[in-house]
Amino acid sequence: MIDLLTIFVLAVFVGFEVVSKVSTILHTPLMSGANAIHGVILVGAILITGRAEHALEITLGLFAVFLATVNVVGGFVVTDRMLEMFKGHRTAKPVKSAANGHKEVGE
Amino acid sequence: MIDLLTIFVLAVFVGFEVVSKVSTILHTPLMSGANAIHGVILVGAILITGRAEHALEITLGLFAVFLATVNVVGGFVVTDRMLEMFKGHRTAKPVKSAANGHKEVGE
Amino acid sequence: MRVGIPVEARPAERRVAGLPETVTTLIGAGLTVDVQAGAGRHAHASDAAYRAAGANVIADHPAGQSDVIVSVQPPTPEQAAALREGDITISFLQPSGERELIDVLVANKVTAFSLDLLPRVTRAQSVDALSSQALVAGYRAVMEAASRLPKFLPMFTTAAGTIPPAKVLVLGAGVAGLQAIATARRLGAVVEAYDVRAAAKEEVKSLGARFLELDLETQQGVYAEAQSETFLERQRELIAERVAASDVVISTAAIPGRKAPVLVTNDMLKAMPPGSVVVDLAAESGGNVTASSPGEEIWVGEVLVYGAKNMPSSMPVHASRLYARNVANLLMMMTKDGQVVPDLTDEVLAGCCLTHAGELRRELP
Amino acid sequence: MRVGIPVEARPAERRVAGLPETVTTLIGAGLTVDVQAGAGRHAHASDAAYRAAGANVIADHPAGQSDVIVSVQPPTPEQAAALREGDITISFLQPSGERELIDVLVANKVTAFSLDLLPRVTRAQSVDALSSQALVAGYRAVMEAASRLPKFLPMFTTAAGTIPPAKVLVLGAGVAGLQAIATARRLGAVVEAYDVRAAAKEEVKSLGARFLELDLETQQGVYAEAQSETFLERQRELIAERVAASDVVISTAAIPGRKAPVLVTNDMLKAMPPGSVVVDLAAESGGNVTASSPGEEIWVGEVLVYGAKNMPSSMPVHASRLYARNVANLLMMMTKDGQVVPDLTDEVLAGCCLTHAGELRRELP
């Protein structure tokens, strides 16, 4: 059990470290991405449904699978859409020296 | 066992993240600090010695305890000495505006 | 309607009120332009260039021929006499100066605009010839000072020792003063400045110069108001020490329609380092420096005092360009369908109209 | 030993070879200093100031009284005639110019140092009066040009339209040329420059200006060597277009001991914008500009050509200060225990010694 706690602590650490320096404009995409990730509950839902035998359990489980799937696919797709603005970035041009730039300025 | 692997992976991650942006001047202190930390083998040494019953085991264990202790105390002390240079830092002064600084330049 | 650009009538005036480029603008607005031959001589605008721009080059002064006469200096009373009722003149009329001329303008029912009188409001900025010519004056003041100074303005550290930067004191931080500050700073001088207006402090600092904080009350508003003699006395006392520490003093303090305040006396000059130079941009309106006299270089002890006289004329090409554009912009404000019809209910036009329909619209000081 | 500082003998020379501050230095080294009354007049150094520094103010030229005579311009042959055997003179002897004077110096067995001849080596930099005076000349060249130009140098965007920055072309990027580049850039001009020496390109760029790349061979070394007439012909062809595009040309090209190369002809000037200004710093050594003549302003069409004549004299206070320090540094190199004893095996002293012990040590060109 303490192992799971250790895992928890380490994961907290990784979670903190990894997002500690994110810029404001990424707040929403990051939140949305994290949101998609907790859709991993789908795994849990599949597992319980996969071993469920009673109708109630099966029903609840299937509903959980459905909800979790919505969470997962919706989450990733919406995040991707938000991130489209970061697509079009070009590579850097060579630096133009300001000093030598003083050239022809016509009347 | 897979839990220990997970711990391992997460710890690798934390280890990477934590030092990934260190400046050159801290390379040596950081190495030395990490060196002190692996002296934690002292814990292992104490544990095996603490349950050892045969002379050979005890001898080997005690030797391990001795070596690990040297590692630990020497490591931390030496690191601290290295870090003395970072002690004397003052607080920031208010910014002096360069523009208004053009004042009296006597002959 | 015809717009006429004469050869300037007054001595030493080297600017011109229209250039080929503004002629093009005016013609584009449906006006016809007459240019007296040789008008652009000092501004290096040849008659051929005016012709190429579409102007009609004429031999004589356009008064009586053109409906609108634009010039830098006002016409002479004789020239004004040739103007017809309803004719328009645009120039620096310097209303306080020439009573005789103004009488003629009133008598002939001429509509006379004086750019001296233009309200300094936002919308009038493109017509603001006081500003544009003050820009020239401020820049030139530094050039004149630097040419006369037997020293460098910038600092130099050389194998033959270090030359300290010159110290420049600018008195009055209006348009000309600010430009003088900027130009002196560009050349590497250490600049400080003073003005009575409260807003000036920030403006001076915005040019990277030091503002001289004096223990004197400040004024609000766009223009400074006349100061009492006790105020000026105290001001002189307080700046004396800074004058003494300066290699160059450029004075630009003015109060519209009044004699300029006297800020620098001969005693103060004598405390300056030998070889120092003082340029008094206010010389023509009475002078900020007791010793100054317009257009003259006067030695007070080992200090050279140069009284500015028509400073913008010393740089006729660009001074004319700015002035001509101001004038063209003013004409554009008045022109509809090829007719120059000033709307005297317009705040800007009303503000700078001195005479109209036989009436003197402003009190003369 | 006595060092003498005379009133300068040549017309229009306003500098002086020693100032109160250098007098202090010399006295500190155990020398005695004689100053002719009025020597520092133009440099605003009064006799009283010299006296206060410890100098001995005398009425006449110190020749014959002092053992060492320091001056800017060489003495006249008459003054030189008063010198005694072993006396020392330091000045710009301009060796090529005055045969008569040199004959007197040789005849009287005077040891004459000419600062024109100083080797441009590292150690000699503090004595390098060519550099220090070229610094003054380069700075002044821009001031002279800016004063004469009927336009602004900097760019201005104003309510009355935009004034484009002036274009300045500097020909020859030695010490004076580089300083001209720096000064014009400070004032906001767009500057380009050309020099035949290969090292100049980087130096010009190090001042933020554009280097004019011409399809011409470059030269190595500290000084340029004389160019063939075909080279110059080609150079003129190539720069013609840039001259035509410039508002100001400042030419400084020189070849030590030779006539300056002709770089700008009258035809080239005519293509410049009307009102442009050309300052020829090489005017005294033959001129880079065909039309230039030392000390004169000549109009070529609508372009003003100003030939420099003794440019440093136009700024006597600082020019004198630099020169006086150069001279003092040279004297310090020669002084031991209060005696001025030049060691003519020293590379620097040997290099600039023209006559010694009745011998002419350099070939005259």
Place this chain on the structure above:
Amino acid sequence: MSPTWVQLAYLVAALCFVLALKGLSTPKYARAGNLLGAAGMALAVVTAYVHGAVHNGLLILLAVAAGVVVGIPAARSVKMTAIPQMVALFNGVGGAAAALVALTEFLAVPHGSVLFQVATVLTVLIGSVSFSGSVVTFLKLQEIMTTRPVLLPAGQLLGLGVAAVSALLALSVVLTGSSVLLVLLALAGLALGVLFVLPVGGADVPIAISLLNAFTGLAVAASGYVLANTLLIVAGTLVGASGTILTRLMAQAMGRPLTNILFGAFKATSVAAATDEQRTVRAGTVDDVAIMLGYAHSVLVVPGYGLAVAQGQHAARELAQVLEQRGVTVHYGIHPVAGRMPGHMNVLLAEADVPYEHLKELDDVNPGIGSVDVVLVVGANDVVNPGARDEPSSPIYGMPIFDVDRAKAVVFMKRSMRPGFAGVDNSLLYNPKTTMLFGDAKESLTKLLAAVKQV
């Protein structure tokens, strides 16, 4: 214990999630991060299915299919402006799923270890809170209900009451193992979620969503303990931890300490930022502006008197240079009367060595200004005031201006909402296109410079 390959697959998936979050925190790798997260998820789900769907395989497939059919179109078709509420909704269903999973497992195995029981109640409780809270935020943002804080009479007391009840119920479940109580706990959680979010005002809703998101993460982590599944623990914890940090960062960026929002919510002190006359001003942070600039194609800098006052010319030039190095086209729009003397801006920018050919005049700029991505108005005001163009009654009517309101976005750098020289209010400050960056121009530029280098 699951077979090793399953566990390994889960470990790889967990790794993917870590890297996904890492990627999502830098603009450059954000998209890649998201894709990697999706890949990890696919791996985990397929693994779970292959290994764990012993029974009901087809039904599960159908449920997944249904989820896909609902989720993807919803995510695809939602308008950009409605994305926050969509995220809230996705978060809510995730929370619900976690609660359901725990509930179902509890039904199957009602009497596990204490840890199991505790994990179960936590999952159910937090999952329910997250679900109902998210639904309410959705309703608010979608404006189905009011966006203003809703203050129930004695709302705070009510909240505390429900919280106490929940705690009691939770304890009972752990002690008794009763599923009925667990269902009641779920209901209590739903109520708690509603009470939690109701008093939050419009501007703070995104922060609430982020917090609920972290909650869901914790619920999932707790469910991991329920199912003894390391992947759920790791992924849930990651989201919980990063969500918490993120919530704090968001609160900081809005200048509201987190405690204030959390407890302030109950106190209902939070109101949407709005000035009088309903004109709202949008203040951005340095980072926002840095990203706007860093990812723009063309930027127009309009300097004014304030740049001179701040003596920020050097910083402005540097910023422009850094942007150019990134491939952004930068020009300066020099207004004829910017500053306080003719040519003020020329003198200023020349001092900082800005090349002349970067300076553009009104006529150069205005025709093409519609295609400028960001106009950076640095200490200028009157010279971009649309009133000079549109309002004949304005004292500055008739002065030509830069039509920056026609550009795609405008950033104003000034210290306050005070007017400029002419003393005239500037409607552009309230334009929805406008982001204000308050502060001394030099300081802001310097910070911006540092920030642009990061994005």
Place this chain on the structure above:
Amino acid sequence: MSPTWVQLAYLVAALCFVLALKGLSTPKYARAGNLLGAAGMALAVVTAYVHGAVHNGLLILLAVAAGVVVGIPAARSVKMTAIPQMVALFNGVGGAAAALVALTEFLAVPHGSVLFQVATVLTVLIGSVSFSGSVVTFLKLQEIMTTRPVLLPAGQLLGLGVAAVSALLALSVVLTGSSVLLVLLALAGLALGVLFVLPVGGADVPIAISLLNAFTGLAVAASGYVLANTLLIVAGTLVGASGTILTRLMAQAMGRPLTNILFGAFKATSVAAATDEQRTVRAGTVDDVAIMLGYAHSVLVVPGYGLAVAQGQHAARELAQVLEQRGVTVHYGIHPVAGRMPGHMNVLLAEADVPYEHLKELDDVNPGIGSVDVVLVVGANDVVNPGARDEPSSPIYGMPIFDVDRAKAVVFMKRSMRPGFAGVDNSLLYNPKTTMLFGDAKESLTKLLAAVKQV
């Protein structure tokens, strides 16, 4: 399983270690980090003792005391210059301890699970390599043996041979559980360590130490598997991971790809950086210089022609300003003939608006130069050449110079080792006080600016 409190204590200790490493990677928190690490260690050791020292308690205490008696004075008294070899030694004993622990445990429980066996052989092997390797680096650095790469005949072949033997032995131990073979494996490891380090040349030794340090970390982690102790696993892994990254960073900083060092070592291509005539040049990185500057009290900038060529005046001014904001006193030393025309530096610095009162001349600077912490020579050369002062034969003899060789440290920013205008070699470039920062002055200054803001 140990009791929960023990495990919790270990967990806290592990956390301390993580935070310690984090602290150690920023100058500001480095000391605190180290102290925290020590605190975590104390906690772990006390816990282990209280809980685990069932037998031999006193003996253990004595052994610890012996370790303290040896370790502390050694660490205290070592000269700053000898610290690297001290670190190597501490690392070595750590590796040895790990190997001993695994060996001892194996003696006690020879037939554990496969994982246990594998972990044991790994610990012993890596621990031994680390020990002997560290000892050899110590000997090298202490100059007890030659610092040059030692090339055994057929060294590479020998290395491969020993490696193969080790692999074989390791396999046999796992299969047979023989302790004799395990001891043999330890011996093989020792040989391997020696062979690994012998060919490494002086300059690369620190990198080798760092790698051995990471090895020890891995050995400790492996021993954690042997003892099923999470703390050892976490701490060992942390050190292993961070040590690996660190090794890479160090290699990068020295401009040598890691593979090159690792395999280059065997290939013996690695030689100490030394120019002819035994004059060595020390090239620093931007970060080094940034920290030197950031933590200095007074800095003198000596600009020269190169600064003008690079047009780096603006960057220089900004750097100075940032330093001043940190409380560092910055002046510029303006040499009368710096540049290529009289007053070149004045023109240059005025363009960047450097206040006149920051400019100092020779006579202002030289008397107090001994107390300047760092002189930053930016694109200057001749004007700081001590030859002008000391070598009468030098062509520049007699020119006054800035006596920067009397300052505490000198940084040269230039592009190469080429001389300046006078074409004269500058002995200051080879001075042990000097750090070279190669590259275009403007680029270096810009990087430095960014780096100083970080430290």
